[in-house]
Amino acid sequence: MNAVPAYNIVHKRDNGQPFHPKGEGNGYIITIKGKKIYIAGDTENIPEMKQFKGIDITFLPVNLPYTMTPEMAADAARAVRPKIFYPYHYGDTEISRLTELLKNDKDIEVRVRDMQ
Template identity: 30%
Template sequence: MNEIMLQGDHHNKSECVGYIVTVDGVSVYFAGDTGETEQMSHLEERNLDYAVLPMDFTYTMDVPETIRCAKLIAANHTIPVHMSPGKLFDMDRAKKLAVPGALIVKPGESIRL
């Protein structure tokens, strides 16, 4: 497991951490609650299978920033999470993640990695 310290506009660098988890050859980047970071521009070279990115804007990225970060990271699939203040899932907001490989996982659903 690799740890990457992250910093966005909404959190202090010392309070933010993102993780790349690789299991059985499948790599998943979990951004945590953060915004765009310098490190994200280097993640494309990791050829990630999945990126899990927040998009609520209260303490994390807004939709345009999430789209920009998804394009920077260029994972095969990007899963939006933490989508709306006060609730974790918002289908209308999730559908706005207009990037190649966008993958909406609804509450209670699971995917096989």
């Protein structure tokens, strides 16, 4: 298991502080039976994601104002390049916008589940 920082760059509180400051939370990359799984935690599309290699399944949060917009999540999915992508934490976010953004990325299978 590897810890990965989870933090905000863009979305901030009224006082200018990020909702999730760097160094306070983590996501994790775990390997189970040879499959690498990235669980992002509460984060935005941070630069560290571009360094990941060989991720089979990723879970990315899509929930404003605390995590990613659909556009940010699509960018993150393209950076991570998982075979399977589960958006989570999306609450009232229009998740169809995310699936539309990734419809031409045939190597990324987006699986939307009601995880409430």
